[in-house]
Amino acid sequence: MPTDSQRIDHALALAAEGRADEADATLATLARQDQDPMAAWHLAWLRLRNGDADGALAILGEFDADPLCNERLREQLLGERRNAEAATVLKRVPRLPGDPRSLVAGAIERHLGGDFAGAAELCRQAIGLAPAHAPAHNHLGRALHNLGQTPAGLAEFERAVHADPRYPEAWHNLGHALRARGQLERACEAFEQALSISPGYRSARLNLGITRFALEQPDPALACFEALLERNRDDVDAMVNAGLCMQLVGDLAKARQRYERALQLAPENQSAWYYLGVLLNEQSEPSAAVQALQKALALRPDDADAWAELAGVHEMSSELALARDAVSSGLMHAPGHPLLNIEAAKLERRQGDLLGAETRLRRLDPARLPQRVRQQYFYELGTVLDRNNQNEAAYRAFEQGNALAAQSVRRRGIDGEAFFRGIDQISAWLDQGAPGMDTGLDDGDLGADLCFLVGFPRSGTTLLDTILDAHPGVRSIEEKPTLEPLIQTMGGLPGGYPAAIAGLDAGDRKALRRMYRMALSRHGGADSPLVLDKLPLRSIHSGLVQALFPKARLLFSLRHPCDVVMSNFMQQYAVNDAFVNFYTLADTVRAYDAVFGLWRKLEARLSLPIAYVRYENLVQSPQEEVAAACAFLGIAWDPAMLEADQRNRERGRIRTNSYQQVAEPIYRRAVGRWARYRDQLQPHLATLAPHAARWGYLLD
Structure with missing residues (x-):
């Protein structure tokens, strides 16, 4: 009959051939029937390599009085930060004088008690007796790290993995030390090495994900956390960190x-x-x-x-x-x-x-x-x-x-060119005669209660919006996706958006109008005699507004092109298709030129009532400019609309980058600011000059 040693060798050979289940069964039989701790130790390693960390703990726990199994069990528990359990396991093996394992066990007890200096001293004694004892180097590294001696601790972790390259906890600790030193890529390599030895090592996978996140690599980081959640759907640490990855990418x-x-x-x-x-x-x-x-x-x-x-x-x-x-x-x-x-x-x-x-x-x-x-x-x-x-x-x-x-x-994750492609598609539709734009006059909802506040970002739309919203007869919807779901829906129709406007029949228009009204209702725009739907760059979709709501009005906010461009360049915007084009002056000018080039075509074809409000007039003669806007909207002028404290108190948080400005009394300091940046704007003035002339602004 083969000896236990021979049967262990046979089981290991089975494992090497990829017959892990047979190897596991053989070693489990040897361990339990023959009470063979060496079989249990090999079985634990087999299970670790196969990702079954819990199975490894289970068999080691049955043999925790054996020094070798006790050491492996202790290391695995400490590696998962299960310190209280590790402290209990330490007491299961007697201490022998002059024994490196006993010294390391004592060092761990001191470490768990907060005596890091004492732990380091015992580890050094163990190393003196056995210079290649990997656990002694690993736990010396832990003690030094906790003493604030990170470089020295890192060196000990490197000695530990050199002495025993199959030591997953030492690789894990090396990853921690490298991350603390700012060596994030090397830290990831260390965590990955730990996982290559023990794929079920939860703490190593968690820390790999955290380090990938610190490198702003949300996809591989999320993969780590999702893998942990597959093993345990209630893993709170993995859940929180997965949420953080999703938040980073905007989900x-x-x-x-x-x-x-x-x-x-x-x-x-x-x-x-x-x-x-x-x-x-x-x-x-x-x-x-x-x-x-x-x-x-x-x-x-x-x-x-x-x-x-x-x-x-x-x-x-x-x-x-x-x-x-x-x-x-x-x-x-x-x-x-x-x-x-x-x-x-x-x-x-x-x-x-x-x-x-x-x-x-x-x-x-x-x-x-x-x-x-x-x-x-x-x-x-x-x-x-x-x-x-x-x-x-x-x-x-x-x-x-x-x-x-x-x-x-x-x-x-944003395609900045998508914004310009959308403008080009609308421009091509206009060049074809804007088919379908003038077919919305039916017996349905024609939008007589709607006014769309448009223009270009940083043109005074938020200031005008907060002023008008202070009127009791106006309900403002500030930059909410009300029209955009309609555009997305039409993008899936034959021809896409905006070409699909030509194919809309009365039933289609009714469905799209209902969709818009439902969006308004979600954002608090129901049951108001006048809805002010504000989103500056929605000006490019005015053709769709006319096709669906031919009785709506457009309130267009204007400002000096150079001031607009400069102000957008200075903003820390949330990321979207349009705003990613404001990171350089050249791109900002390109976006402005594209929007106002399209607006010139749209304006020539629109039959919607349009009123222009100049930012410069709004801040210099607010009563006169607001009164004119009120007359256009058919509401009475109310002096309280210009009282900043009242309108901001009633409005609550402003959701745009202008929140600081509109919280102040109306001021003029931003008028003509661009002149201070003439040198930076000089290469772009030729592009902006036609727009300035079109709206009566000077570049002198």
Whole structure:
């Protein structure tokens, strides 16, 4: 009869041939029937290599009195941060004087008790006795890392994996140390090496995903977290991090589902509350965002990131006193925190302390900031410098902010040329006579209660919108997808959009109108005598408006082309097909030229009532300009519409980049600002000149 050693060799040969199930069964029989700890040890490794980490733990737990099995069980538990279980396992094996394994066991106990220096000393003694003992190097590395001696700890982890290349926990710890040193790609390689040895190593896969996310590689990061969720759908850490990946790429609905599910499972998960708060702020739900962030801070009052985000929520809602309180609280915990100082500078600027804001920002080193924070830094610095008339420095800051925005993860998923292709398609439809545009006069919903507020971003649409929305007879819908679902639907019809307009019959128009009204209702636009549907670049879709709602009106906001271009270049916009074309002056001018070139064609064919409101007149003679707009809309002029405090109090958060400007009394400082940047605009003036002349603006 073969000896146990021979039968173990036979099982290992089966495993080498790919017959893992047979090998597992053979080793399990040997381990349990013959009580052979060596068979159990080999079985644990077989299961680890096959991704069955729980199975490995189970068999090792049956033989935890054996020194070899105990060591492997202990390492696996520590590697998954199951420290309390590891501490219990340590007590199952007697300590022998002069034994490296016993010294390492003692070192681990000291480490778990917080005595990192004592742990390091015992590991050094073990290494003195057995220089190639990999666990001694690994646990010395852990102790040194916790003592703040990261380079020395990293060197010990490297010695550990050199001594035993099949040591997954040492590879995992090496990955941690490399990440702490900022060597993210090498850290990923170490985590991947750990997973190649033990594919079911949860902590290694989790940390690989976290590191991939830090490298702004959301797809491979998400794959790590989804793999963990396949093994355990209630893995809260994986769930939260998966949500973070989804949020990074802009899939906010799915990200929110992940955070909310994580909080159902773990209501005290501070990270989930924080990330949910960040997401709710991005979704323009400030009250809910504040509640989530306050819960995060109740769980961890020293979380500077959460204080910074809370300050940002309040600042974007123009609740400046609350924003200052949040900044002050955060700075008490972390005086040098970059985001808190950027928020503080923003508040100083809004209070008029431009020198204080610039001084605060200059204390930060942008080279040391994460990319997304660095991007915010340069936009705020540019804004402060622009207000201080430091034009060249401001322009350089905006250039740097835009360059970073152009490299963002969300930008990678956007085709900037799609915006221009859409304009070209509408232009071609107009050249063919705009078939179908004038067939909407039927007995259906003709949109007599609708006014579309359009123009170009940064032309004063938000200011005009907030003024008109203060009228009791007006309901404003601010930049919501009301018409866009119709455009998407028509894109799937024969010919696509806009050519499909030609084929619409009365039934099609009725269905599309109903779709629009349902969207209005979702966004609070039902049951109002006059709906002001505002989205500046919707001007390019005015032909569709006429085809469906021939009794609607257009209110078109105008501003000097150079001021418009310069202002858009200076904005930190959310990413979409249009806004990704504002990262350089050249692209911004191209977008402006395309939109107004198309508008000239549209205007010649439209029969909709159109009124133009000039930004310059609006800020210089607001009563006269607003009264004219009211007359066009058929509503009575109300002086309260010009009272900033009243209209902002009733309106709540402004959802556009103009939220800071419209919170102030109407001012004129932005009129003619472009002249300070004439040198930067000079190469583009020839393109803008025809548009300036068309609308009566000078370039002198």
